[in-house]
Amino acid sequence: EKGTYPHFMLKEIDEQPFVIRKIIQEYQDEHDQIKLDPNVRQAMLNCDRVYIIACGTSYHAGLVGKQFMEKLANIPVEVHVASEFSYNMPLISEKPLFIYISQSGETADSRSVLVQTNAKDYPSLTITNAPGSTLSREADYTLHLHAGPEIAVASTKAYTAQLAVLVILAVDTAQAKGIELNFNPMQELAIVANAMEALCDQKEEMEKIAAEYLTVARNCFFIGRSADFFVGLEGALKLKEISYIQAEGFAGGELKHGTIALIEEGTPVIALATQANVNYSIRGNVKEVAARGAYPCIISMRGLDQEGDTFVLPEVHELLTPLVSVIPLQLIAYYAALHRDCDVDKPRNLAKSVTVE
Numbered sequence: 001e002k003g004t005y006p007h008f009m010l011k012e013i014d015e016q017p018f019v020i021r022k023i024i025q026e027y028q029d030e031h032d033q034i035k036l037d038p039n040v041r042q043a044m045l046n047c048d049r050v051y052i053i054a055c056g057t058s059y060h061a062g063l064v065g066k067q068f069m070e071k072l073a074n075i076p077v078e079v080h081v082a083s084e085f086s087y088n089m090p091l092i093s094e095k096p097l098f099i100y101i102s103q104s105g106e107t108a109d110s111r112s113v114l115v116q117t118n119a120k121d122y123p124s125l126t127i128t129n130a131p132g133s134t135l136s137r138e139a140d141y142t143l144h145l146h147a148g149p150e151i152a153v154a155s156t157k158a159y160t161a162q163l164a165v166l167v168i169l170a171v172d173t174a175q176a177k178g179i180e181l182n183f184n185p186m187q188e189l190a191i192v193a194n195a196m197e198a199l200c201d202q203k204e205e206m207e208k209i210a211a212e213y214l215t216v217a218r219n220c221f222f223i224g225r226s227a228d229f230f231v232g233l234e235g236a237l238k239l240k241e242i243s244y245i246q247a248e249g250f251a252g253g254e255l256k257h258g259t260i261a262l263i264e265e266g267t268p269v270i271a272l273a274t275q276a277n278v279n280y281s282i283r284g285n286v287k288e289v290a291a292r293g294a295y296p297c298i299i300s301m302r303g304l305d306q307e308g309d310t311f312v313l314p315e316v317h318e319l320l321t322p323l324v325s326v327i328p329l330q331l332i333a334y335y336a337a338l339h340r341d342c343d344v345d346k347p348r349n350l351a352k353s354v355t356v357e
């Protein structure tokens with residue numbers, strides 16, 4: 001039930017710090033070590049390549065998850081949109097592990113790939129919020145998101161839960177492989193949960209940004225580099241799905257290869273700047289669009305912020321910034337939809353889980 005909340009989406013955005021804390025609890029043993037199904041650990045150790053299969057928001061989580069696994073656990077990862085993969089299967093490595101990411105566990109496009117990989121006896125792991133679901137039952141192993149029911153069509157807490165479970169899985173694999181990491185996932189996730197809480201207390205600022213940038217906008221661009229690019233894709237999906245504003249996410253460096261032609265006087269461009277190694281270049285991209293009339297909104301991370309930034313995020317570990325930077329984007333989408341009188345929880349033409357291919 002939504003209790004005092006006007007919409008499930010807002011309630012579910014607010015639940016994110018609690019979900020992260022719940023995940024910390026569920027995936028930690030009494031000696032503060034990662035607690036994970038040993039079969040999942042073994043499957044990760046046995047594989048020479050991970051194939052992540054997902055749709056929509058879960059696909060966006062997969063893109064970030066690839067970075068976790070490659071950077072922390074040194075395992076090559078491919079991320080595929082399920083609907084494309086099922087008829088255009090790439091060459092598969094000798095020892096693949098298929099990871100299906102799905103909030104509902106019922107997405108038909110993902111299931112169709114699972115049926116194919118099961119037919120080839122490839123090992124599979126489903127990361128889902130619904131352990132009794134089809135994708136969970138038909139895969140070899142399951143990791144539970146523990147996010148609680150997600151009712152709003154726009155996925156919010158499932159995304160951050162997926163990222164939290166993926167980083168725990170990546171660190172567990174790294175440890176099992178004997179890789180020394182200077183990164184304690186539970187401590188870093190606890191910092192993330194606090195940062196999320198602080199952001200959820202700043203709703204008025206997000207509402208103002210939505211009012212200022214998006215009340216009359218026809219379109220909106222999200223730009224970022226590295227992990228910020230993936231979060232931009234998610235921010236754009238959130239905005240288009242519930243506010244019907246045409247929104248797209250782009251890699252900052254790719255704009256000048258075509259998309260910059262779409263920038264007009266006043267076009268809102270939301271830029272994320274949470275990654276130290278690309279801070280200089282993303283700010284260059286902001287200048288490029290501003291010089292062509294765009295109205296930039298810069299969301300940066302404390303420590304990388306510059307004068308004139310629109311909003312500064314509390315600092316978290318650089319790998320985990322997507323869990324935090326997505327929150328303003330979820331809230332901006334929420335308020336933009338609200339201001340435009342859209343049905344936030346049940347946007348037109350969409351279903352919570354897409355059970356047809």
Ligand code: M6R
Pocket residue numbers: 055056057058101102103104105106107110153154155156237238241352353354
């Ligand atoms: O249940 P799933 O995670 O498999 O769903 C995948 C997508 O249909 C879903 O994430 C969709 O993109 C959301 N409505 C996005 O907010």
